[in-house]
Amino acid sequence: MERPDLDLRQLHAFVVLAEELHFGRAAERLGVAQPPFSQQIRRLEERVGHPLFDRTARELTAVGAALLPSARRAIDEVAGGLEAARRVGRGEAGRLRVGFAASLALTVVPGVIAAFGRARPGVLVEMREMTTSGQLSALRGEEIDVGLVREVDEAEGLQVLPLLTEEVVAVLPQGHRLASRRRVEVADLAAEPFVFFPREHGPCFHDRLLGPARAAGFEPRVTQRAVEWQTVAGLVAAGLGVSLAPAGVSAVRPAGVVYRRLVGAPTTTVALAWRYGTRDPLVSAFVQVAAASAAAI
Structure with a gap:
């Protein structure tokens, strides 16, 4: 299958034209002058190899009608992808791998995880029961993102925050x-x-x-x-x-x-550990929520 190599701006202009069926109104809706808008449509038609819009009848051609559903899906998928990426960037979505010592399973863990779930309902949290030594190794190996550990004052390459x-x-x-x-x-x-x-x-x-x-x-x-x-x-x-x-x-x-x-x-002492210098917003969010939750215990 031929690689599309299409400009998303051209597809967007085409979808707006299909909805307005008028070059002037479509250009105005996009906030651009009509000549550059018409050029976008013309370049897309050249790429497709057929006219997309009947300028006399002011309607889509059969070719344009065939392209329209895919053009709309492409724009929606890109918009959805951008929003999903932004949500991850804001720490509102994604996956967080949390290690925890078995002795915390009935005390600290339930409150911290419940509080994080309320604060970040769109985040998938994967819990992994591990010894403290196992968690420190897993953090360095990037197998988990954050760990609930015991008696760790400092560890090479890791940040440690005492909780309680x-x-x-x-x-x-x-x-x-x-x-x-x-x-x-x-x-x-x-x-x-x-x-x-x-x-x-x-x-x-x-x-x-x-x-x-x-x-x-x-x-x-x-x-x-x-x-x-x-x-x-x-x-x-x-x-x-x-x-x-x-x-x-x-x-x-x-x-x-x-x-x-x-x-x-x-x-x-119960502490939280994560990789030094990480920029993962989910880790930052978890640290904040865990500290607040532990303070309330």
């Missing part, structure tokens, strides 16, 4: 000797086996959670490892050990597990 802090709590079997207390001294867990996630899944987060134990003078003896907090809670409920977790994990309540606040109320 959560208390660290003790996770205990329901029948544990400390379960009846409202608050637990971390030092009382020194002799207990621990259920915990591997350090490589989030070194800073891992060290932050175990920090209270180390500050109390002992290194937790980790005997069971699990990546998902639901699994950690399940293993604790089974009596295989105790754990330390962000307070948001307490939303995961399998039978046989209890959560208790710690004396001194140590905390962990």
Whole structure:
């Protein structure tokens, strides 16, 4: 098929002429003088190879009538494409890939995503559950656009914005000797086996959670490892050990597990991370909405 190589201005002039059926009125409607308007129509006719308008009868020729539907569609599609592009540029449409730590799934994530959905209903949000380390790698590899992470103060090539802090709590079997207390001294867990996630899944987060134990003078003896907090809670409920977790994990309540606040109320930080220097308006919009949503928690 021959490449069209048409001037959109010529098609627009032709569509207006088809609607007005008068060169003078069509030129006036477009805000141009009649001679250059007539030249646009003449050049289009030369490109088509046949007259499009019967100047005596003041009506479209059969050739013009055949071209008109396609000309209108072309103009509408270009106009639609321009508006779609502008909406993306304004951060009102497009796709945003958001990573999130599993421990935030029942606390921070619902409020942030709901608030962003209300602010930007035309944006498709793709959620990807990932460890903090996985999110940082995915951000650098441009596999996600923004991440909800834990305990990341700074990271090469990334911008990090702290959103909020959560208390660290003790996770205990329901029948544990400390379960009846409202608050637990971390030092009382020194002799207990621990259920915990591997350090490589989030070194800073891992060290932050175990920090209270180390500050109390002992290194937790980790005997069971699990990546998902639901699994950690399940293993604790089974009596295989105790754990330390962000307070948001307490939303995961399998039978046989209890959560208790710690004396001194140590905390962990939730943050937002994205690629340094990104000009994506969707990322900027998400950062603004997430910061406002987290401030209201």
